[in-house]
Amino acid sequence: MAKEKPSLNTVNFTAAQLMEFDACTRCGECVKYCPTYDARDKNQDIEPRDKILRWRDFMTKSYGLKARLFGPEKITPEEIKKFTDDLYNCTTCGMCGTVCPAGINTIELWESTRANLVKYGTGPYGKQSLFPKLIEEGHNPYLKQQKDRLAWMTPDIKIAEKSDIAYFIGCTAGYNQQVLGVSTARILNKLNVPFMALGEEEWCCGSALIRTGQQHINDTPRKAAIHNVEALKARGAKRVIFACAGCFRAAKIDWPRAYGKELPFEAIHMSQFLAEQLEAGKIKWEKSLDKTVTYHDPCHLGRHVGVFEEPRKVIKSMPGIKLVEMKRNRKEQRCCGAGGGVKAGIPDLALGVAKGRVNDAKETGAQALISTCPFCRRNLLDGRDELKLDMSVDDLVVLTANLMGLSTDVKPPAPGAPKESISDLFRTQTIPPKPPAEPKKEEPKPAPKAEAPKAPQKEAPKTK
Amino acid sequence: MATEGLTIFGKTVFDTLFIDWRIMVITAIISIILFIVGMYIQLEKWGRGIPEGATKSYGAWGALKMIIGKIFEKGIGHALEILILDVAFQRRTYRRRKLEWFMHILIFWGWIGLLILTIVAAAAEFAGPFLLNEDYTYFVGVWKSLELPNNIFGYMLVLGIIIAIARRLFSTGKDVQARNADIDWILIIGLLIVVITGFYAQILRGDVTRELIEAYPPTFFNNITVMFHEVFTLLFCVAYLPFSKYFHMITAPLTILVNHGGE
Numbered sequence: 104m105a106k107e108k109p110s111l112n113t114v115n116f117t118a119a120q121l122m123e124f125d126a127c128t129r130c131g132e133c134v135k136y137c138p139t140y141d142a143r144d145k146n147q148d149i150e151p152r153d154k155i156l157r158w159r160d161f162m163t164k165s166y167g168l169k170a171r172l173f174g175p176e177k178i179t180p181e182e183i184k185k186f187t188d189d190l191y192n193c194t195t196c197g198m199c200g201t202v203c204p205a206g207i208n209t210i211e212l213w214e215s216t217r218a219n220l221v222k223y224g225t226g227p228y229g230k231q232s233l234f235p236k237l238i239e240e241g242h243n244p245y246l247k248q249q250k251d252r253l254a255w256m257t258p259d260i261k262i263a264e265k266s267d268i269a270y271f272i273g274c275t276a277g278y279n280q281q282v283l284g285v286s287t288a289r290i291l292n293k294l295n296v297p298f299m300a301l302g303e304e305e306w307c308c309g310s311a312l313i314r315t316g317q318q319h320i321n322d323t324p325r326k327a328a329i330h331n332v333e334a335l336k337a338r339g340a341k342r343v344i345f346a347c348a349g350c351f352r353a354a355k356i357d358w359p360r361a362y363g364k365e366l367p368f369e370a371i372h373m374s375q376f377l378a379e380q381l382e383a384g385k386i387k388w389e390k391s392l393d394k395t396v397t398y399h400d401p402c403h404l405g406r407h408v409g410v411f412e413e414p415r416k417v418i419k420s421m422p423g424i425k426l427v428e429m430k431r432n433r434k435e436q437r438c439c440g441a442g443g444g445v446k447a448g449i450p451d452l453a454l455g456v457a458k459g460r461v462n463d464a465k466e467t468g469a470q471a472l473i474s475t476c477p478f479c480r481r482n483l484l485d486g487r488d489e490l491k492l493d494m495s496v497d498d499l500v501v502l503t504a505n506l507m508g509l510s511t512d513v514k515p516p517a518p519g520a521p522k523e524s525i526s527d528l529f530r531t532q533t534i535p536p537k538p539p540a541e542p543k544k545e546e547p548k549p550a551p552k553a554e555a556p557k558a559p560q561k562e563a564p565k566t567k
Numbered sequence: 568m569a570t571e572g573l574t575i576f577g578k579t580v581f582d583t584l585f586i587d588w589r590i591m592v593i594t595a596i597i598s599i600i601l602f603i604v605g606m607y608i609q610l611e612k613w614g615r616g617i618p619e620g621a622t623k624s625y626g627a628w629g630a631l632k633m634i635i636g637k638i639f640e641k642g643i644g645h646a647l648e649i650l651i652l653d654v655a656f657q658r659r660t661y662r663r664r665k666l667e668w669f670m671h672i673l674i675f676w677g678w679i680g681l682l683i684l685t686i687v688a689a690a691a692e693f694a695g696p697f698l699l700n701e702d703y704t705y706f707v708g709v710w711k712s713l714e715l716p717n718n719i720f721g722y723m724l725v726l727g728i729i730i731a732i733a734r735r736l737f738s739t740g741k742d743v744q745a746r747n748a749d750i751d752w753i754l755i756i757g758l759l760i761v762v763i764t765g766f767y768a769q770i771l772r773g774d775v776t777r778e779l780i781e782a783y784p785p786t787f788f789n790n791i792t793v794m795f796h797e798v799f800t801l802l803f804c805v806a807y808l809p810f811s812k813y814f815h816m817i818t819a820p821l822t823i824l825v826n827h828g829g830e
Binding site: 118 | 653667
């Protein structure tokens with residue numbers, strides 16, 4: 104009698120990763136720090152340890168000694184679906200890996216497991232499944248036009264056609280958080296740093312696809328990475344500045360893998376660039392701000408890449424500003440809740456985690472919560488609003504621009520524009536409310552017939 | 568049959584096991600075979616991985632090659648640094664869980680210490696007659712000089728296991744107990760059996776002199792508890808290892824090495 108095939112396969116895993124599942128000592132250290140486990144009322148199904156042990160069990164049932172002797176044990180589709188859903192209840196923040204005594208690289212492990220399950224057919228989760236089509240066809244996940252990549256530019260901003268310094272704007276700053284785009288550009292102009300931007304040539308960094316295990320679908324992130332690298336190289340970039348932590352992480356870790364060799368330029372985050380300029384004595388503060396602020400390390404900038412001190416250095420140099428640390432900071436920071444596709448796929452979980460982080464900030468007594476990632480900023484703003492706290496949430500670049508005496512105003516915001524388009528700290532602008540939708544004209548009713556199922560309404564997902 | 572010694576190539580090698588050496592040889596061979604088979608099954612399982620972009624799996628030997636390659640990716644010096652700081656002294660555990668670190672260090676170094684002393688004793692058994700041309704008194708002298716460190720490492724192990732048991736009994740938070748934690752108890756109880764019977768064996772051997780050996784009846788050397796200790800230890804700690812929960816004793820250090828300390 105032919106042996107049954109295992110219910111699951113081992114695609115997308117390296118040998119070392121399959122070994123890592125066997126390395127969990129079940130100590131539970133990861134459980135103490137997991138932000139989604141906390142936000143889900145300590146649901147044991149989504150703790151990192153439980154997921155590792157369940158997948159280990161799946162692998163043993165499929166390929167262990169008993170499976171070799173008597174054939175693989177069946178894993179029901181329900182069990183796999185449940186596991187998939189639990190796996191996507193994770194922001195891939197990497198806190199579990201940071202505290203793991205066995206040093207398991209959980210970020211890569213979750214991403215590989217997600218990719219395996221996408222191929223199996225149970226992943227990704229909710230709106231995350233729209234990413235491949237949106238990013239492949241439109242080169243951004245927001246259903247926006249490529250021609251609008253630089254639509255945020257104001258007449259005072261100068262962008263060079265060619266320069267050895269480039270600013271990679273990213274989809275979130277380019278389309279939704281214009282305040283970050285204008286602030287970055289104005290700072291560079293003020294510092295007399297000529298820079299270029301790819302504009303219509305800029306494609307999504309691919310992070311959303313990789314984090315959600317969809318990198319293999321039409322090979323989109325690899326194509327996007329190669330396109331961006333080649334476009335930047337062709338325009339003579341030697342240094343590329345990123346103000347988005349998600350894009351920066353992709354450029355530092357994911358792009359070299361896709362490109363197959365070292366990048367032909369240096370990728371640097373705007374906070375690092377500012378610290379460098381500060382060191383060189385080029386930044387002159389023109390204003391003072393008497394506020395106590397706390398700094399949120401974005402996972403993609405901190406734990407994933409290792410940039411912790413530069414943003415703090417910039418904040419500490421600001422006149423009037425007092426920096427206080429949250430209990431969990433630097434490597435042990437708590438995630439904002441937006442990453443790993445959670446903002447798009449499981450918004451209530453993203454909000455739950457954001458509330459946790461905003462409460463961390465509240466404990467410090469800070470008046471403002473500063474970050475260096477537009478996506479963190481967006482989610483923390485949501486958390487702040489949900490908690491109805493009197494605390495500003497803004498980006499380090501926006502704060503820097505203001506204290507350098509620069510305007511952080513964007514083009515007059517369109518009615519109903521996202522709240523994160525404008526600065527939260529320096530509110531000189533307001534967003535006009537969305538006009539009420541025009542009532543639909545009544546059309547003559549057609550003859551009654553059998554009702555067809557409604558197609559789901561298409562709405563651009565939130566990425567990261 | 569009294570085991571005063573084992574005759575090898577005309578020389579008498581003192582038999583520290585105090586049991587019929589044939590049983591030990593057979594048990595050791597079975598244990599090692601089972602260990603190798605278990606490791607191969609695990610390697611074969613890991614070798615089934617097919618990373619993104621690859622068309623075929625590594626296979627067992629490919630997996631081994633990949634793991635070794637990753638360990639030395641950043642050079643031998645770096646691998647040694649990780650081996651000492653993160654494997655031998657468990658730096659990652661020390662940073663966050665001091666009590667658990669203390670417990671692990673006691674168990675880990677207790678075992679390592681006993682292992683080293685066993686190797687030293689075994690070496691003395693053979694070095695005496697074969698290299699130094701000494702009679703049995705040489706070994707007895709070495710054996711007795713090892714008594715204190717043997718006891719220290721033994722007590723370290725016992726203390727470590729007591730802490731492990733106490734944590735499981737009195738710290739019932741979810742951070743200690745994973746679901747289906749019963750196998751953990753198999754491990755703890757198994758280790759306890761090893762240690763208790765080991766101390767008993769050690770007591771029997773502790774005051775051994777040539778005169779005493781001559782004074783004991785032949786059946787003494789096939790003491791059932793001592794034999795149980797040796798056989799159980801081999802089966803539990805060697806043969807069962809690749810199939811048990813405490814397989815992490817091999818995979819966790821390997822993972823730390825592969826991930827370069829996890830930093």
